[in-house]
Amino acid sequence: MNDFRIPIGSWVESFVEFITDTFGFIFDLVRAGFDGAYEAVEFLLGAPPFWAIMLVLGVLALGIRGWKFAVGTVVGMVVILGVDQWDNAMDTLALVLVASVLAIVISVPLGILAAKSTLASNIIRPVLDFMQTMPAFVYLIPALILFRIGVVPGIVATIIFAMAPGVRLTELGIRSVDKEVVEAGQAFGASPWRILRQIQLPLATPTIMAGINQVIMLSLSMVVISGLVGAGGLGAQVIASLNRIDIALGFEAGLAVVILAIFLDRITASLGSSDSGGFFGSIRRVLRSRRVTDAVAFAPDTNPAPAPQRARV
Amino acid sequence: MTESNPLQETIAVKADHLYKAFGRRPHEIVKKLKAGKSRADISSLGVAAVIDASFEVKKGEIFVVMGLSGSGKSTLIRMLNGLWDTTSGTVTVGGTDITGVSAKELRDIRRKSISMVFQHFALLPHRTVIDNVAYGLEIQGMGRAERLAKAQTIIDLVGLAGWADNLPSELSGGMQQRVGLGRALAADTDVLLMDEAFSALDPLIRREMQEQLIELQAALGKTIIFITHDLNEAMFLGDRIAVMRDGRIVQIGTPEEILTDPANDYVAQFVQDVDRARVLTAVSVMEPVRSVITKTAGPRAALHTMRDLQTSVTFVLNRDRSFAGIVRDRDVLKLVKAGETDLRGIIRDDATSVSPETALVDLVEPSVESELPIAVVDEKNRLLGVIPRVTLLAAIGNVSTNTGALPIVMPPATISVSQITEILGETADDTQIDAAGVHA
Ligand SMILES: Nc1ncnc2c1ncn2[C@@H]1O[C@H](COP(=O)(O)OP(=O)(O)OP(=O)(O)O)[C@@H](O)[C@H]1O
Ligand SMILES: [Mg+2]
Numbered sequence: 001m002n003d004f005r006i007p008i009g010s011w012v013e014s015f016v017e018f019i020t021d022t023f024g025f026i027f028d029l030v031r032a033g034f035d036g037a038y039e040a041v042e043f044l045l046g047a048p049p050f051w052a053i054m055l056v057l058g059v060l061a062l063g064i065r066g067w068k069f070a071v072g073t074v075v076g077m078v079v080i081l082g083v084d085q086w087d088n089a090m091d092t093l094a095l096v097l098v099a100s101v102l103a104i105v106i107s108v109p110l111g112i113l114a115a116k117s118t119l120a121s122n123i124i125r126p127v128l129d130f131m132q133t134m135p136a137f138v139y140l141i142p143a144l145i146l147f148r149i150g151v152v153p154g155i156v157a158t159i160i161f162a163m164a165p166g167v168r169l170t171e172l173g174i175r176s177v178d179k180e181v182v183e184a185g186q187a188f189g190a191s192p193w194r195i196l197r198q199i200q201l202p203l204a205t206p207t208i209m210a211g212i213n214q215v216i217m218l219s220l221s222m223v224v225i226s227g228l229v230g231a232g233g234l235g236a237q238v239i240a241s242l243n244r245i246d247i248a249l250g251f252e253a254g255l256a257v258v259i260l261a262i263f264l265d266r267i268t269a270s271l272g273s274s275d276s277g278g279f280f281g282s283i284r285r286v287l288r289s290r291r292v293t294d295a296v297a298f299a300p301d302t303n304p305a306p307a308p309q310r311a312r313v
Numbered sequence: 314m315t316e317s318n319p320l321q322e323t324i325a326v327k328a329d330h331l332y333k334a335f336g337r338r339p340h341e342i343v344k345k346l347k348a349g350k351s352r353a354d355i356s357s358l359g360v361a362a363v364i365d366a367s368f369e370v371k372k373g374e375i376f377v378v379m380g381l382s383g384s385g386k387s388t389l390i391r392m393l394n395g396l397w398d399t400t401s402g403t404v405t406v407g408g409t410d411i412t413g414v415s416a417k418e419l420r421d422i423r424r425k426s427i428s429m430v431f432q433h434f435a436l437l438p439h440r441t442v443i444d445n446v447a448y449g450l451e452i453q454g455m456g457r458a459e460r461l462a463k464a465q466t467i468i469d470l471v472g473l474a475g476w477a478d479n480l481p482s483e484l485s486g487g488m489q490q491r492v493g494l495g496r497a498l499a500a501d502t503d504v505l506l507m508d509e510a511f512s513a514l515d516p517l518i519r520r521e522m523q524e525q526l527i528e529l530q531a532a533l534g535k536t537i538i539f540i541t542h543d544l545n546e547a548m549f550l551g552d553r554i555a556v557m558r559d560g561r562i563v564q565i566g567t568p569e570e571i572l573t574d575p576a577n578d579y580v581a582q583f584v585q586d587v588d589r590a591r592v593l594t595a596v597s598v599m600e601p602v603r604s605v606i607t608k609t610a611g612p613r614a615a616l617h618t619m620r621d622l623q624t625s626v627t628f629v630l631n632r633d634r635s636f637a638g639i640v641r642d643r644d645v646l647k648l649v650k651a652g653e654t655d656l657r658g659i660i661r662d663d664a665t666s667v668s669p670e671t672a673l674v675d676l677v678e679p680s681v682e683s684e685l686p687i688a689v690v691d692e693k694n695r696l697l698g699v700i701p702r703v704t705l706l707a708a709i710g711n712v713s714t715n716t717g718a719l720p721i722v723m724p725p726a727t728i729s730v731s732q733i734t735e736i737l738g739e740t741a742d743d744t745q746i747d748a749a750g751v752h753a
Contacts, residue, residue, distance in 0.1 A: 180435035183396050187431075188449040188500060189424030202439050 016142045027146045034098070034152045042094040050086050054078075057263070065270050076259040083252035085234060089260060092223055092233035095151060096264070099158035100219040104212055107163045111170020111211070112196065124167060132164040136225055144229050154226025154235075162218035169211025173204030213268040220261050234260075324405070325504055325536035326370040326393060326427075331402035333363040333388050339400045347401075352559050362388040364560040366402075372503075375530055375537045379547040379583075380557030386540045387432060389557070390506050393538065394427045395419050406504065424453050428500040430510040432540075434489045436481040436496075443468060443477040445492050449500030464499055470525075471495045472518075486513040494522070498529070504536045511546065523549055544583060548572070548592040556580050569597045590709045595676060596669035598708040599689045599698030602628055608637050612648040612656055613737065615640055620733040623726045626685060628696060629660050635694040638662040639685065642728050649736055666690045669697060673709055680705050 020027070045053060054077045062070035080089045114121040139160050143153035177200050185195040201208075227235025234253050241250030334342035336359015345355050352361050363385045370376040378386050391397040393404055395411045403412045407426050411419055428449060436445050443464050444451075450460035468477050471491040473484075481489050490513040497505055511519045523546065530537055541547050547554050548568040555565045556579075564576035572592055575581035605628040606615050618627050625642045637660055644659035665679035666688040676687055686699040 178435070180431050180433050181437060183391075184429075184431060184435035184437070184448075184496075186396055187394055187423060187429040187506075188452050188496075189420040189422075190452050191420060194452070199437060 012142075016145055020146060030156075031147045031152045034102075034147075034155050035150070037102075038094060038098050038151050038155065041097050042091060045090040045094050046087065050077075050081055053090070060267070061263075064267055069266060073263055076263060080256045080259055083255060085237065085253060085256040088232075088234045088237055088253070089256045092220075092235065092257070093260060095154060095158070095223045095226070095231060095233055096216065096219045096260075099155045099223060100162060100212075100216045102155070103159045103162045103215050103219060104166055106159065107166025107211070107215065108170050108208065110163075111167040111208070112174060114167060114171040115174035115200075116192075116196075121171060128164040128167055131160055136161050136222055137228070140226065140229050149230040151226075151231045153229045154223060154231030157226060157229075158219050158222040161222045162215045165214035165218065166211045169214065170204070170208050173207025173211070174200045176207070177203045209268065209271050212271075213265065216264050216268050217261065220257065220264060224257055323372050324369050325372045325374070325407060326376075326538065327405040328366055328368050328389075328393065329403045329405070331363055331366040331389065331392055331404065332361070332400045333385070333392060333397065334358075334400045335360045335362060343401045361560050363392070366555075366557075366562050368555055368562065368565055370536055370538060372536055373530070373534045374552045375527070375539060375550050377539045377541060377547040377551035377554045378557060379541055379544060379551075379554055381542060384557040385560040386542075386557055387508055390429070390508050390538065390540055393506055394423055394429055396429075424449075424500075424502075426502050427504040427506065428497040428502040429506040430490075430493045430497045430508060432508040432510075432512070434481070434486075434493045434513075436489055436492055438481055441478050441480060442473060442484070442492050445481065446495040446499050448496055449502075453500070460499075464495070467495045467499045470498070471522075487515060487518060490514060491522075502535075504538070507537060507539045509540055509542070512541070512543070519546075526550065544587045545591070548587055556583060568592050569594065573597060590674040590677070591672055593673045593708055594669065595667050595671045595673070595687070595689045595700060596697070598673065598704055599669075599700050600686075600704055602696055602699050604628060605630060605696065607632065607634075608656055608660070610656070611654050612640075612645045612659075613654075615645045615656060616642070616649055616733055616737060619645070619726065620730055620737070623730070625727045628664070628688065628699070629656065630696060634696070636666055636688055636690050636696040639664045642726065642733075646728060646733070646736065664688050666694075668692070673705060676700060676705055677709075 054074055057077060058070045058074045061073040080086055110124060114124045136157070139157035140153060143157045147153040147156060174196075181199055181203070182195060185199050190198070223231065223233065224235040224238055227233065227237070227239040230236070234257050237249060237253035238257075240246070241248075241253060332343045332346065333339075334346075334355075336342055339359065342355045342358050342361055345358075346352075346361055346364055352364065355361060366385075366389055368376070378389060380386050388397065392399050393406070395404070399412055403410050405411070406422055409418075409422060411422060414422070437448065440448070443461060446467050447455075447460040447464035450463060451457075455463075465477060468474060471494055473488060473491055473495065476484060476488065481492060484492065490510065494507075494510055497507070511522050514522060526537070526539075527550065529535065537550075539547075539550055541550075548571075551568055553565060553567055554571055555562045556571065556576075557563065558579050564571060564580050566574070566576075569592065571580060572584050572587065572589065575584055604618055604622045604624045604626065606618055607630050609632065615627050615629075619625065619642050626639050628639055629637045631637045639661055640656060640659050641661070645656075648656070648659060663683065664685045664687070665683065667676065667679075667690070669689055669691060671689075679687055680700070680702045684702070686701040687705075688699055689697045691697055
């Protein structure tokens with residue numbers, strides 16, 4: 001028994017080595033791209049004075065959920081500022097935004113694919129299971145080797161870790177759209193693409209948004225862990241406090257993470273719910289009022305992209 | 314799409330030995346069914362929802378598929394526009410075999426030729442009523458203003474004026490059903506598939522919609538395949554009815570054929586409590602005319618007929634065999650006694666004449682008002698048959714009668730046979746009269 005050993009670990013290691021050697025240039029490209037995206041977002045959030053960012057976030061909160069949430073947001077931001085974690089928080093926010101946008105951009109189409117094809121679903125599902133249950137730290141190791149130290153391995157590990165619910169809930173949302181409604185589309189001769197665009201996606205939106213909410217929350221937790229590989233931000237503070245057994249710093253950085261988490265969760269959660277002033281409901285209301293006032297306007301056949309206006313609660 | 318056989322042009326939809334099985338291996342199920350196994354035999358393998366269904370629906374026809382819940386009606390209708398593949402068999406729409414065409418061609422056919430009303434409405438919940446109604450037009454590529462205008466007229470037609478900008482969830486079930494109907498009507502296809510399209514409506518609106526559908530059909534010449542489990546609806550709407558049971562079509566026929574000649578006990582039970590008075594028409598219950606003479610035959614011939622048939626009334630036809638009226642025995646007797654030879658003076662028109670398509674329900678009143686049988690005449694006013702009161706009552710009550718018994722068919726004689734014979738003997742000889750022509 002003692003002699004029996006399956007060297008999966010070293011296989012994976014050689015595989016990663018092989019990839020690094022052969023496709024190194026690709027990873028360099030990806031690294032440059034992700035780095036650039038992060039720098040840009042980080043600049044947007046970090047360059048303006050704190051009060052400007054606070055104002056923007058407060059208005060966003062007001063528009064999406066109402067004045068109570070706006071006040072809560074501003075208070076939370078003031079606390080972050082007060083514990084001297086503002087810059088770190090903005091770095092982390094930038095990481096979360098970049099990683100979750102990329103995760104969403106990958107996971108939603110994958111979810112659509114899985115919903116449309118049972119074969120794809122059967123392949124994707126176990127892969128997602130694997131990605132979700134593998135301890136998060138493990139992703140950091142190959143990511144570190146492939147992308148070297150910095151924000152990029154953190155972003156990559158975050159994308160992989162956070163993607164799963166985006167794929168799953170998109171698939172679930174589309175699959176649970178009333179079959180007869182989809183059949184109605186088919187019965188009138190709509191193409192699969194049109195049915196996806198005009199029936200399945202709009203009706204699956206609440207579920208997809210719940211998935212997106214999960215993606216963002218998971219991103220936040222992973223971004224903190226990425227502090228280990230030099231991703232900076234609040235994660236780096238948490239790691240530093242761990243190394244120094246610095247309770248005060250640890251708590252303050254942790255508190256900032258919690259405040260960010262609550263803010264992101266509430267914002268994305270209300271985007272998903274279609275009732276009472278939700279994202280979807282407000283789009284609909286805007287569209288309807290537009291038709292009433294402007295009945296002969298020629299609108300394109302598609303549902304217009306999400307309108308910038310948002311109704312209050 | 315091209316028509317080679319001109320005969321086929323009159324066939325809008327054709328189903329040829331359709332099978333649909335649900336289960337792991339549907340083809341195996343169908344193979345077993347074709348080998349003669351019953352639906353119960355294959356129940357361990359899956360469900361045979363439709364078994365060997367064949368029929369042809371003519372252009373402009375309302376073809377009703379009727380059957381109890383679970384008999385496979387919705388499955389059948391979904392195969393007719395290719396929403397569900399057939400496990401075996403072919404469907405032809407407007408001359409094109411849709412079971413073999415590409416997805417794109419199938420979409421084309423659905424856009425242009427065949428639309429559908431769904432049992433559970435299947436409206437797009439995130440679109441307003443008018444956008445739902447305009448959906449088919451939108452897919453056909455019609456511009457927004459044009460399709461909204463057209464949708465608005467359809468909305469008015471189905472009685473939803475004022476609701477155009479509401480969401481389906483703000484409407485009652487019956488109103489949603491009408492949106493579904495409007496959506497199919499707006500698409501303006503030749504063939505309409507309607508899966509229990511009126512089942513969510515209350516009886517009054519339902520009747521109104523049924524009548525509207527028939528009017529619409531008459532005006533636009535649509536081919537309609539209508540599914541229902543309501544027999545009265547089937548009888549009212551259907552030019553022909555297919556009765557389904559456990560996946561099989563057990564009988565196809567006109568409402569009257571199904572009522573008067575059910576193929577088996579199942580159909581017979583099904584039709585037991587239908588409102589026969591609305592379904593059966595004069596032509597299906599009328600009896601041959603026995604007591605009839607031509608106008609030129611003269612009073613002696615009339616009297617002779619009435620004596621032989623023991624009636625007090627006989628029907629009179631013109632030379633061209635069109636219906637002229639009736640004569641009564643007393644009048645004829647007077648004429649004969651006076652030695653007159655012309656019947657014209659005593660022909661009365663108090664017998665009601667109706668067309669063959671008149672529903673029995675419309676015969677009740679005239680039948681009550683007069684003891685005379687109702688005359689059934691065609692469009693050239695030729696006498697086709699008569700409906701005595703007893704026959705009418707028997708038909709409505711679904712009682713079989715021995716209507717060969719003359720005394721109950723025609724008003725019984727009021728003058729005794731011997732009296733008539735006596736008078737006939739006094740006035741002339743009989744051989745001449747017989748030659749004048751007594752018609753049955
Ligand atoms: N997708 C499916 N998978 C398995 N079985 C099905 C499926 N759809 C229908 N069936 C079965 O096929 C049979 C016929 O169903 P169908 O819906 O055609 O009946 P129906 O005549 O329309 O009934 P109803 O009047 O209740 O609408 C039923 O026994 C049903 O259980
Ligand atoms: Mg059904």
